Amino acid sequence: MASNRIGSQTVTFSKGPRITSSYTIVGPMEGKGPYALDFDQILPDDVLGQKTPEKTERLMLEMAIEKTLQQKGTKLEDLQFLIAGDLMNQIISSTFAARTYSAPYLGIYGACSTFAQALGLGAVLLQGDFAEQVLIGTASHYQTAERQFRYPIELNVQHIASNHHTVTGAAAAILGFADQGPRITHATFGHVVDMGIKDALDMGSAMAPAAFATLTQHLKDTDRSLEDYDIVLTGDLGKQGRKMLRLLLTKEDYAGLDRLQDGGSQIYGDGQKTGAGGSGTACIAVMTLGYGLNLLKSAKAQRILVVATGALQSTVSVSQGESIPCIAHAIALEA
Amino acid sequence: MASNRIGSQTVTFSKGPRITSSYTIVGPMEGKGPYALDFDQILPDDVLGQKTPEKTERLMLEMAIEKTLQQKGTKLEDLQFLIAGDLMNQIISSTFAARTYSAPYLGIYGACSTFAQALGLGAVLLQGDFAEQVLIGTASHYQTAERQFRYPIELNVQHIASNHHTVTGAAAAILGFADQGPRITHATFGHVVDMGIKDALDMGSAMAPAAFATLTQHLKDTDRSLEDYDIVLTGDLGKQGRKMLRLLLTKEDYAGLDRLQDGGSQIYGDGQKTGAGGSGTACIAVMTLGYGLNLLKSAKAQRILVVATGALQSTVSVSQGESIPCIAHAIALEA
Numbered sequence: 059m060a061s062n063r064i065g066s067q068t069v070t071f072s073k074g075p076r077i078t079s080s081y082t083i084v085g086p087m088e089g090k091g092p093y094a095l096d097f098d099q100i101l102p103d104d105v106l107g108q109k110t111p112e113k114t115e116r117l118m119l120e121m122a123i124e125k126t127l128q129q130k131g132t133k134l135e136d137l138q139f140l141i142a143g144d145l146m147n148q149i150i151s152s153t154f155a156a157r158t159y160s161a162p163y164l165g166i167y168g169a170c171s172t173f174a175q176a177l178g179l180g181a182v183l184l185q186g187d188f189a190e191q192v193l194i195g196t197a198s199h200y201q202t203a204e205r206q207f208r209y210p211i212e213l214n215v216q217h218i219a220s221n222h223h224t225v226t227g228a229a230a231a232i233l234g235f236a237d238q239g240p241r242i243t244h245a246t247f248g249h250v251v252d253m254g255i256k257d258a259l260d261m262g263s264a265m266a267p268a269a270f271a272t273l274t275q276h277l278k279d280t281d282r283s284l285e286d287y288d289i290v291l292t293g294d295l296g297k298q299g300r301k302m303l304r305l306l307l308t309k310e311d312y313a314g315l316d317r318l319q320d321g322g323s324q325i326y327g328d329g330q331k332t333g334a335g336g337s338g339t340a341c342i343a344v345m346t347l348g349y350g351l352n353l354l355k356s357a358k359a360q361r362i363l364v365v366a367t368g369a370l371q372s373t374v375s376v377s378q379g380e381s382i383p384c385i386a387h388a389i390a391l392e393a
Numbered sequence: 394m395a396s397n398r399i400g401s402q403t404v405t406f407s408k409g410p411r412i413t414s415s416y417t418i419v420g421p422m423e424g425k426g427p428y429a430l431d432f433d434q435i436l437p438d439d440v441l442g443q444k445t446p447e448k449t450e451r452l453m454l455e456m457a458i459e460k461t462l463q464q465k466g467t468k469l470e471d472l473q474f475l476i477a478g479d480l481m482n483q484i485i486s487s488t489f490a491a492r493t494y495s496a497p498y499l500g501i502y503g504a505c506s507t508f509a510q511a512l513g514l515g516a517v518l519l520q521g522d523f524a525e526q527v528l529i530g531t532a533s534h535y536q537t538a539e540r541q542f543r544y545p546i547e548l549n550v551q552h553i554a555s556n557h558h559t560v561t562g563a564a565a566a567i568l569g570f571a572d573q574g575p576r577i578t579h580a581t582f583g584h585v586v587d588m589g590i591k592d593a594l595d596m597g598s599a600m601a602p603a604a605f606a607t608l609t610q611h612l613k614d615t616d617r618s619l620e621d622y623d624i625v626l627t628g629d630l631g632k633q634g635r636k637m638l639r640l641l642l643t644k645e646d647y648a649g650l651d652r653l654q655d656g657g658s659q660i661y662g663d664g665q666k667t668g669a670g671g672s673g674t675a676c677i678a679v680m681t682l683g684y685g686l687n688l689l690k691s692a693k694a695q696r697i698l699v700v701a702t703g704a705l706q707s708t709v710s711v712s713q714g715e716s717i718p719c720i721a722h723a724i725a726l727e728a
Contacts, residue, residue, distance in 0.1 A: 061522040063473065067497050069523045110713060138398065139582070147482040148707035149502050153585060157718045162402050162582030164510065165705070165720075167484050167500040175499065179514075186521020187396040188404045247474070247497030250488060370500070372483035378445060383492045385500075 062185060065279025067272070068246040075184035076239035077177075077391075078191075078232050079132070080347040081125040083118050085200070085226030088336070088344070091326045096348035097227075098125070104199065104226050111201035112146065118228035119144070119155040119197035126193070126230040137161040137232070138189035141179055143172040144196055144339050145203050145224075152195070161193065169368030170294050171248070172196050173229065173343035174387035177364075178245030180233040181389075190234060197228035198338030207258065207373055217333035220260040220298045225325060225336040229343035240354045244390040246276035250370070252383040258369075258376050262299025262322075262334050265367040268384035269295060270306040273365050276388045277312075284314030287390075288359035291350055293342035293366055294322025296334030321345035342366045346391075354393040364389045397520060400614025402607070403581040410519035411574035412512075412726075413526075413567050414467070415686065416460040417679040418453050420535070420561030423671070426661045431683035432562075433460065439534065439561050446536035447481065453563035454479070454490040454532035461528070461565040472496040472567070473524035476514055478507040479531055479674050480538050480559075487530070496528065504703030505629050506583075507531050508564065508678035509722035512699075513580030515568040516724075525569060532563035533673030542593065542708055552668035555595040555633045560660060560671040564678035575689045579725040581611035585705070587718040593704075593711050597634025597657075597669050600702040603719035604630060605641040608700050611723045612647075619649030622725075623694035626685055628677035628701055629657025631669030656680035677701045681726075689728040699724045 089100030142152035143166040168175040176194035203224035251268040325336040353359040424435030477487035478501040491498040503510040511529035538559035586603040660671040688694040
């Protein structure tokens with residue numbers, strides 16, 4: 059077996075790549091939620107003087123990248139790769155942000171799991187001696203995602219209980235080798251799981267089996283239990299998907315379900331009328347780099363497993379009667 | 394500097410990862426072009442009994458993957474990754490094809506450069522000891538791309554000279570360590586280049602500067618000249634972009650321009666009314682795995698550099714008045 063692999067889906071990072079700096083930005087609504095204090099910047103509005111929400115989404119990503127670079131004074135020429143992706147068709151927000159930078163660009167797509175895919179690939183490039191520093195980033199915006207995937211917001215379609223609310227926000231991080239910062243120890247890359255669910259207003263139910271598949275495979279590959287993590291942060295299953303994941307784990311007698319948290323379910327407060335909770339590429343990204351990293355920094359957690367999920371349908375595929383293929387990637391972080 | 398890097402954008406693969414098997418499928422129109430004999434399968438029609446061209450595109454990709462697996466009797470459990478991408482929104486063709494397989498799936502987007510990005514990332518996973526075998530694949534279809542990016546084909550909009558014709562086809566390959574098959578020696582990952590061109594009917598002009606940037610960076614990083622390659626296969630610049638790349642290289646006094654060939658310009662015959670030539674994720678993929686590999690196998694070429702280009706715009710971005718960001722990734726292959 060290749061020396062950096064364990065089990066059938068997990069790779070390990072013995073050289074200790076770390077998240078050396080990061081920055082999170084959220085919109086006003088996310089800034090009113092219970093994790094407001096964990097984010098680096100809360101925007102006063104979700105327009106930022108731009109003519110379209112697509113331009114705002116891109117600007118947020120550029121701002122997050124810029125602030126991440128500034129934190130430790132990292133220069134562009136010190137970065138060997140930029141890995142980014144988003145929900146927009148042809149991941150155009152990431153590509154537009156990338157044109158400001160001279161680093162080789164790897165565009166990826168994993169819907170709301172994109173951030174974990176970027177974290178995992180970045181650690182691969184570091185561990186494999188292909189880079190010393192890698193920049194990763196993602197962004198999403200309520201208005202861009204709504205009008206692309208569901209309804210234009212002008213229609214004011216009300217959330218149903220199982221429907222997600224796309225997070226307005228952006229996050230970026232630099233991965234590299236340093237003395238400080240959370241270590242990336244494992245990545246379990248998921249395969250596509252499709253249980254036949256066709257309702258794009260219930261992505262949580264579609265994604266829960268993918269989260270279950272990757273989470274349990276990770277535990278098997280690493281010979282760990284849920285209790286080996288202080289927190290297992292899934293996202294964005296939402297309230298419906300979270301329930302289903304618990305059911306699936308209970309059915310198979312997994313212990314330690316108290317470790318489970320879900321970025322999508324938790325990012326908004328109960329009174330915020332956001333259906334099942336948050337989603338979007340930014341959701342698990344800001345919850346990991348904001349909430350998760352703060353727990354590690356303050357020693358409230360020693361070890362976190364992020365299990366980022368993605369519903370990979372397109373608007374055309376749903377209209378053509380297809381079910382929703384889903385995926386989840388898991389990344390283990392240590393203080 | 395990380396040990397598998399040379400220069401600012403190039404990584405090297407000293408362990409000798411190879412393309413151990415591959416399969417190419419093209420539509421009837423591509424099967425009437427000058428490279429018909431280089432492709433493994435020419436389809437009798439571009440429908441394959443499917444109700445929509447999107448379903449046909451996916452089926453072609455599944456067929457190409459299936460045939461690639463069959464060639465050496467490779468089992469699914471022997472693959473550690475599937476890397477795929479395509480032109481469809483949310484790379485849905487790749488994702489649907491991926492749901493048949495149990496291998497961890499990395500969805501990527503690089504427009505028509507996707508295939509080279511997959512080849513490079515696959516070699517990274519092998520060289521970095523993360524995998525023993527990686528499957529890569531891509532597909533595109535004239536009808537799906539036309540109706541998503543330009544006009545529904547029912548309108549019968551005529552090609553102008555600078556416009557591309559999306560290749561109907563699919564290609565897949567297994568990368569691994571073996572005694573035979575072309576070696577992947579270098580990958581030069583490109584950064585985004587945007588010279589302000591806004592005409593989606595002239596992608597060749599938009600992409601030529603990206604091809605120039607990556608090609609010249611590759612030569613600099615590797616300390617090679619164009620003459621060190623028997624063929625430098627760009628794609629898909631088309632007839633317009635090819636001309637521009639030659640101009641840019643001539644202006645900077647590069648010698649060896651006779652080594653330049655372009656997949657997009659060459660895949661169709663002169664009488665086929667395809668404007669500037671072929672494009673689409675399948676184009677450089679079938680030209681590399683068909684034409685390119687046959688040259689290496691028959692010892693007509695010892696060393697080929699593939700410079701795959703991508704125009705990364707979305708339909709929304711063009712409508713919003715944005716210019717076309719472009720990219721190119723270069724992969725060096727040796728017999």
